[in-house]
Amino acid sequence: MTDISPLAPAGFPDMPVIAGLSLATAATGMxxxxxxxxxxxxxxxxxxxxxCFTTSQTASAPVHLSRRGIxxxxxxxVITNAGNANAFTGSRxxxxxxxxxxxxxDALNIAPESLLIASTGVIGExxxxxxxxxxxxxxIQKLGRCSWHQAAEAIRTTDTFAKGATTRFAxxxxxxxxxxxxxxxxxxxxxxxxxxxxxxxxxxxRQDCLQILLSRAxxxxxxxxxxxxxxxxxxSVYLAATGQAKHTPITDPDSTEATxxxxxxxxxxxxxxxxxxxxxxxASKFITITVTGAQSDKDxxxxxxxxxxxxLVKTAIAGEDANWGRIVMAVGKSGAPADRDTLQIKIxxxxxxxxxxxxxxxxxxxxxxxxxxxxIDIEVDIGLGDGMATIWTCDLTHGYIxxxxxxxx
Amino acid sequence: MTDISPLAPAGFPDMPVIAGLSLATAATGMxxxxxxxxxxxxxxxxxxxxxCFTTSQTASAPVHLSRRGIxxxxxxxVITNAGNANAFTGSRxxxxxxxxxxxxxDALNIAPESLLIASTGVIGExxxxxxxxxxxxxxIQKLGRCSWHQAAEAIRTTDTFAKGATTRFAxxxxxxxxxxxxxxxxxxxxxxxxxxxxxxxxxxxRQDCLQILLSRAxxxxxxxxxxxxxxxxxxSVYLAATGQAKHTPITDPDSTEATxxxxxxxxxxxxxxxxxxxxxxxASKFITITVTGAQSDKDxxxxxxxxxxxxLVKTAIAGEDANWGRIVMAVGKSGAPADRDTLQIKIxxxxxxxxxxxxxxxxxxxxxxxxxxxxIDIEVDIGLGDGMATIWTCDLTHGYIxxxxxxxx
Numbered sequence: 031m032t033d034i035s036p037l038a039p040a041g042f043p044d045m046p047v048i049a050g051l052s053l054a055t056a057a058t059g060m061x062x063x064x065x066x067x068x069x070x071x072x073x074x075x076x077x078x079x080x081x082c083f084t085t086s087q088t089a090s091a092p093v094h095l096s097r098r099g100i101x102x103x104x105x106x107x108v109i110t111n112a113g114n115a116n117a118f119t120g121s122r123x124x125x126x127x128x129x130x131x132x133x134x135x136d137a138l139n140i141a142p143e144s145l146l147i148a149s150t151g152v153i154g155e156x157x158x159x160x161x162x163x164x165x166x167x168x169x170i171q172k173l174g175r176c177s178w179h180q181a182a183e184a185i186r187t188t189d190t191f192a193k194g195a196t197t198r199f200a201x202x203x204x205x206x207x208x209x210x211x212x213x214x215x216x217x218x219x220x221x222x223x224x225x226x227x228x229x230x231x232x233x234x235x236r237q238d239c240l241q242i243l244l245s246r247a248x249x250x251x252x253x254x255x256x257x258x259x260x261x262x263x264x265x266s267v268y269l270a271a272t273g274q275a276k277h278t279p280i281t282d283p284d285s286t287e288a289t290x291x292x293x294x295x296x297x298x299x300x301x302x303x304x305x306x307x308x309x310x311x312x313a314s315k316f317i318t319i320t321v322t323g324a325q326s327d328k329d330x331x332x333x334x335x336x337x338x339x340x341x342l343v344k345t346a347i348a349g350e351d352a353n354w355g356r357i358v359m360a361v362g363k364s365g366a367p368a369d370r371d372t373l374q375i376k377i378x379x380x381x382x383x384x385x386x387x388x389x390x391x392x393x394x395x396x397x398x399x400x401x402x403x404x405x406i407d408i409e410v411d412i413g414l415g416d417g418m419a420t421i422w423t424c425d426l427t428h429g430y431i432x433x434x435x436x437x438x439x
Numbered sequence: 440m441t442d443i444s445p446l447a448p449a450g451f452p453d454m455p456v457i458a459g460l461s462l463a464t465a466a467t468g469m470x471x472x473x474x475x476x477x478x479x480x481x482x483x484x485x486x487x488x489x490x491c492f493t494t495s496q497t498a499s500a501p502v503h504l505s506r507r508g509i510x511x512x513x514x515x516x517v518i519t520n521a522g523n524a525n526a527f528t529g530s531r532x533x534x535x536x537x538x539x540x541x542x543x544x545d546a547l548n549i550a551p552e553s554l555l556i557a558s559t560g561v562i563g564e565x566x567x568x569x570x571x572x573x574x575x576x577x578x579i580q581k582l583g584r585c586s587w588h589q590a591a592e593a594i595r596t597t598d599t600f601a602k603g604a605t606t607r608f609a610x611x612x613x614x615x616x617x618x619x620x621x622x623x624x625x626x627x628x629x630x631x632x633x634x635x636x637x638x639x640x641x642x643x644x645r646q647d648c649l650q651i652l653l654s655r656a657x658x659x660x661x662x663x664x665x666x667x668x669x670x671x672x673x674x675s676v677y678l679a680a681t682g683q684a685k686h687t688p689i690t691d692p693d694s695t696e697a698t699x700x701x702x703x704x705x706x707x708x709x710x711x712x713x714x715x716x717x718x719x720x721x722a723s724k725f726i727t728i729t730v731t732g733a734q735s736d737k738d739x740x741x742x743x744x745x746x747x748x749x750x751l752v753k754t755a756i757a758g759e760d761a762n763w764g765r766i767v768m769a770v771g772k773s774g775a776p777a778d779r780d781t782l783q784i785k786i787x788x789x790x791x792x793x794x795x796x797x798x799x800x801x802x803x804x805x806x807x808x809x810x811x812x813x814x815i816d817i818e819v820d821i822g823l824g825d826g827m828a829t830i831w832t833c834d835l836t837h838g839y840i841x842x843x844x845x846x847x848x
Contacts, residue, residue, distance in 0.1 A: 088771030120796025153764025345844035355562030358527045362497030387529025435754035
């Protein structure tokens with residue numbers, strides 16, 4: 031077992047109940063012993079679901095099925111197992127899903143299409159439906175008696191800590207709550223990585239509008255983190271809005287009310303995304319990379335990810351070396367327009383390079399102290415336009431090699 | 440000092456003289472003690488030069504200058520120093536170059552534009568021209584008394600062995616020789632990486648035709664290797680053709696004679712490119728990845744590089760784990776069209792996955808033995824078209840982290 035990440039937060043937040051949503055967990059014993067590894071989320075009738083999924087061309091069977099379930103507008107529940115991703119398992123993997131999905135849906139008294147599926151863990155091993163099926167009655171009976179914290183614990187795989195966030199705000203005079211939990215620590219890269227997230231809110235939002243808001247917020251949060259540039263076949267973010275808060279339903283994604291909700295949602299997703307990076311495999315430093323002055327926001331993100339995915343930048347930071355030459359290299363290779371002579375680089379707020387050369391009066395001392403800390407800030411101004419983006423990543427250490435290379439995952 | 444790579448070839452090849460080309464080396468003491476670190480290559484009048492350079496947007500001053508020198512059609516010589524890349528050094532870096540370039544060109548009795556410059560080493564430190572200038576008379580005097588092996592030794596930085604290749608073949612009844620040397624071991628990725636290569640031949644080829652042949656061959660050799668997905672600011676490949684072999688000059692890049700020359704050149708560049716991968720920082724396995732059945736050759740290369748750059752694939756191979764699930768993941772994230780159900784994966788010639796699932800009768804034994812070797816073969820058939828590509832890479836080990844993270848480079 032891996033120790034808890036040195037970058038882990040102090041503890042799991044207290045999270046209130048979301049009216050209209052219930053959770054349950056159970057232990058199948060499929061891969062893990064002595065812990066829950068199955069999680070069921072059920073929304074009352076009237077709730078709507080949105081979802082964002084991996085862009086992988088080899089997405090897992092559960093992803094294909096959940097995508098169709100969200101598109102149908104009939105989603106009501108999600109069942110998740112940890113330890114086996116049921117990805118690249120062919121027709122036998124699909125048969126396994128259909129077996130347990132139908133029986134769970136019957137027991138929940140919902141249509142099979144209303145039950146979404148998420149699986150995370152090893153790729154290429156057929157999931158044995160029996161392990162899940164034998165917990166059916168127990169987990170359904172427990173619905174509503176399980177906390178968000180317990181749900182967050184049940185979906186962990188290589189995660190060293192459970193991840194959760196909650197926010198409460200006023201929307202046109204009504205109190206709204208958003209809760210979220212997530213898992214993920216390796217195979218994390220733009221376009222989501224091996225991560226699952228479950229967001230619940232009592233807000234009342236029309237489904238098409240909810241989907242737009244979730245997609246926008248995912249782009250700036252879960253799609254702005256990278257651990258190792260690898261993209262999982264199973265990434266999924268689910269957002270259920272129960273509509274039990276008594277405000278006028280939101281139907282326009284650009285209205286004032288939608289913007290209030292969006293800002294709260296983005297804050298919460300960013301919090302969860304940053305927790306995933308803090309649990310990055312082998313991570314010893316949390317790195318924030320902000321790029322400004324690019325020709326577009328898209329270019330800024332491309333440059334920021336080129337820096338955040340560079341093994342040479344990440345190993346330098348692991349070695350507490352303010353090696354800004356490698357940052358210049360990573361800017362240069364991104365493919366987005368950049369100009370050596372207008373580039374400006376700051377580390378920990380200290381100017382290290384400008385006008386195509388090392389900054390005048392550059393002092394090693396304060397920057398070296400910044401590099402010794404756990405939170406590293408890199409700011410790059412391209413000097414060509416107004417485009418900007420922030421991404422989060424971690425360093426690349428011996429720990430990453432040990433976790434992924436020293437034994438079979 | 441790093442030990443010699445376990446994947447190093449048995450020794451440096453015997454390389455003949457190229458008529459019309461002379462080499463010299465010297466020790467400046469700028470960064471390294473007790474070894475040569477300066478190399479001069481001079482071609483007699485009548486020779487033509489072609490060049491391929493990094494695609495980095497933050498390319499070094501020497502790259503900009505050499506690009507212009509090749510384009511002018513007047514190139515006659517290249518001077519190279521190892522230990523300082525003179526990259527991102529602003530106007531002071533450019534002044535340093537102009538100082539020594541003018542004085543060297545005068546002493547060689549050629550125009551300053553005819554002298555190309557290459558520098559490799561640390562980024563962001565201004566090169567001190569004095570170190571190079573004080574060796575001017577000595578190195579010019581030594582011209583013609585230095586072997587290709589000595590030149591290959593002088594351009595090394597973190598390389599653990601000198602890299603060279605030679606080939607001899609008949610072109611319309613005349614014997615032609617091509618020699619090549621290269622350096623490079625980290626920051627190696629498509630679009631060339633921190634690598635320098637110097638190729639010389641006595642063939643007679645018109646400059647525009649030589650450039651076309653070099654660009655085509657570079658695409659399939661130096662641009663088909665990756666160590667860590669990082670791209671250097673200094674990558675350069677130079678090819679000088681002296682025209683001293685007595686055959687009819689080649690003027691059509693698609694003629695039979697050009698094809699004979701191209702095939703020999705491609706073989707030689709591929710040999711050098713593979714040597715660079717064998718010296719990849721921390722490498723313990725040499726990996727060949729062949730993708731067939733993609734919708735185009737470009738898609739096949741994109742998929743092959745997605746596999747070859749995946750930290751999860753590379754750490755699995757370091758751990759001698761035939762983790763084909765991670766190969767599926769890397770195919771899926773490449774962005775090129777792929778279909779889970781038509782994908783076929785072989786490791787060491789053994790079928791491991793097909794029809795969207797693990798291969799029937801898959802046996803761990805022989806594959807595990809293949810993974811324990813130093814030469815790993817991965818073949819992926821996408822099953823959608825005729826596109827194919829081969830790339831070469833190495834595994835990702837603790838050694839890479841130590842070299843790049845444990846102390847300042």
